[in-house]
Amino acid sequence: xxxxxxxxxxxxxxxxxxxxxxxxxxxxxxxxxxxxxxxxxxxxxxxxxxxxxxxxxxxxxxxxxxxxxxxxxxxxxxxxxxxxxxxxxxxxxxxxxxxxxxxxxxxxxxxxxxxxxxxxxxxxxxxxxxxxxxxxxxxxxxxxxxxxxxxxxxxxxxxxxxxxxxxxxxxxxxxxxxxxxxxxxxxxxxxxxxxxxxxxxxxxxxxxxxxxxxxxxxxxxxxxxxxxxxxxxxxxxxxxxxxxxxxxxxxxxxxxxxxxxxxxxxxxxxxxxxxxxxxxxxxxxxxxxxxxxxxxxxxxxxxxxxxxxxxxxxxxxxxxxxxxxxxxxxxxxxxxxxxxxxxxxxxxxxxxxxxxxxxxxxxxxxxxxxxxxxxxxxxxxxxxxxxxxxxxxxxxxxxxxxxxxxxxxxxxxxxxxxxxxxxxxxxxxxxxxxxxxxxxxxxxxxxxxxxxxxxxxxxxxxxxxxxxxxxxxxxxxxxxxxxxxxxxxxxxxxxxx
Numbered sequence: 001x002x003x004x005x006x007x008x009x010x011x012x013x014x015x016x017x018x019x020x021x022x023x024x025x026x027x028x029x030x031x032x033x034x035x036x037x038x039x040x041x042x043x044x045x046x047x048x049x050x051x052x053x054x055x056x057x058x059x060x061x062x063x064x065x066x067x068x069x070x071x072x073x074x075x076x077x078x079x080x081x082x083x084x085x086x087x088x089x090x091x092x093x094x095x096x097x098x099x100x101x102x103x104x105x106x107x108x109x110x111x112x113x114x115x116x117x118x119x120x121x122x123x124x125x126x127x128x129x130x131x132x133x134x135x136x137x138x139x140x141x142x143x144x145x146x147x148x149x150x151x152x153x154x155x156x157x158x159x160x161x162x163x164x165x166x167x168x169x170x171x172x173x174x175x176x177x178x179x180x181x182x183x184x185x186x187x188x189x190x191x192x193x194x195x196x197x198x199x200x201x202x203x204x205x206x207x208x209x210x211x212x213x214x215x216x217x218x219x220x221x222x223x224x225x226x227x228x229x230x231x232x233x234x235x236x237x238x239x240x241x242x243x244x245x246x247x248x249x250x251x252x253x254x255x256x257x258x259x260x261x262x263x264x265x266x267x268x269x270x271x272x273x274x275x276x277x278x279x280x281x282x283x284x285x286x287x288x289x290x291x292x293x294x295x296x297x298x299x300x301x302x303x304x305x306x307x308x309x310x311x312x313x314x315x316x317x318x319x320x321x322x323x324x325x326x327x328x329x330x331x332x333x334x335x336x337x338x339x340x341x342x343x344x345x346x347x348x349x350x351x352x353x354x355x356x357x358x359x360x361x362x363x364x365x366x367x368x369x370x371x372x373x374x375x376x377x378x379x380x381x382x383x384x385x386x387x388x389x390x391x392x393x394x395x396x397x398x399x400x401x402x403x404x405x406x407x408x409x410x411x412x413x414x415x416x417x418x419x420x421x422x423x424x425x426x427x428x429x430x431x432x433x434x435x436x437x438x439x440x441x442x443x444x445x446x447x448x449x450x451x452x453x454x455x456x457x458x459x460x461x462x463x464x465x466x467x468x469x470x471x472x473x474x475x476x477x478x479x480x481x482x483x484x485x486x487x488x489x490x491x492x493x494x495x496x497x
Contacts, residue, residue, distance in 0.1 A: 022352040026359060026400070029407035030293045030313045037314055037353075046323055046339075046346035050316040137284040141165060144205045150198075156186060157198040161211060169210050169281025170218065175199065209280040216244045222276045232269045235259060239269060247273070250494045294411035296364045298375065305375055307364045309357055310411075317353065319346050359396070363404045366393045367422050374422070375412055379442035384434045385423050427473050435471050441481050443469070448487055453495035 212218035219240040373381035405419035
């Protein structure tokens with residue numbers, strides 16, 4: 001085989017650093033973008049915020065003497081701080097070598113000028129909003145456990161039980177598992193009855209029904225804590241303890257026969273049970289609330305829907321005119337090269353932000369243009385929409401539209417929605433058109449809300465009603481949409497009383 005050298009010419013697309021930066025900024029959420037901008041301001045001397053009170057971008061650069069005066073200002077303020085104020089007794093005293101051990105600095109010299117007496121470095125404005133950490137269910141139970149007079153042995157058992165309570169308020173482990181784990185910690189002489197006795201004491205904690213083994217146990221605990229004069233208390237305890245499966249199946253005839261109650265009495269018992277809380281632990285915050293900042297606002301002005309960017313999501317950036325004026329073209333010194341790099345990076349960053357805003361606004365306008373009926377009439381008028389439709393409208397790739405619509409939110413008169421919310425699959429209609437899945441779900445919810453509680457609509461009946469409205473949907477599709485809406489089946493929604 002003979003070795004030869006060959007030359008081949010070819011073309012290929014490569015992502016430049018500018019394009020990579022623009023794509024990365026495009027897929028950032030509002031909060032991540034603000035953090036990215038702040039990091040760029042901290043690391044690039046050429047970038048600054050263009051506040052309204054500051055100089056405009058077209059104004060000339062400030063004189064060098066202004067910077068000299070600014071540099072000298074701290075020294076002048078430091079000298080002024082030691083000047084004697086007329087009519088006061090704050091003449092600086094000579095600092096002693098040591099202070100008495102039973103006094104502090106503020107007791108001798110008072111608080112610093114301009115600060116409140118006794119305030120520390122971490123003190124904030126008393127008028128500012130301060131929010132404490134949200135109390136969790138576990139913290140609430142531990143607080144009650146520490147106030148309960150337990151022995152050292154029972155305290156260890158109670159701690160294991162509290163640790164086993166899940167977010168819904170139920171005991172996530174069986175008593176046998178807790179007993180087996182405590183035997184290795186306390187000793188082999190620990191009996192299961194001791195664990196059960198401590199569990200009964202923990203079940204008297206707040207909220208009622210806590211540390212229950214199952215739903216029936218949770219309801220029973222809440223019923224036993226009601227006053228003895230509560231009507232139908234004993235019957236309700238018997239129902240949740242022995243016949244809860246019949247109630248779940250809405251088998252009222254069997255319940256009346258087992259409990260020996262008439263329709264009116266059984267209705268009163270069921271109302272008492274429904275007043276209880278099946279998930280007692282959900283009343284406690286498990287995580288801090290996350291707030292959504294809309295990226296665009298949609299308003300109707302003069303009969304037309306208009307889209308505008310949220311001006312508060314990102315500050316106005318510009319290139320610092322003074323530092324950019326220090327860059328010299330023919331200078332190859334390290335300092336000048338650093339200034340050049342910072343200037344180029346600042347221009348790229350500002351251009352990427354402008355491109356992000358333009359793309360975001362363009363995509364939002366295209367979505368609003370196709371979902372006018374949703375803005376006018378709500379979910380029931382939502383039209384089917386896919387990424388390809390918006391990509392063709394704005395002449396971009398589907399992957400770009402996917403990045404733009406991820407973690408971006410739109411503020412509309414109907415509420416705040418993520419861009420992804422407006423994209424959904426479709427079902428064909430008799431007229432040859434298409435109906436959005438969101439609109440079908442809205443119609444299913446509307447039909448169920450208006451149904452007779454004694455004769456709820458089955459999935460087959462819902463499908464027949466939708467077919468009469470011109471929407472070709474099968475029963476299994478209706479069942480899938482109903483489950484997505486967290487709506488129970490017709491047998492579970494049936495209410496006899």
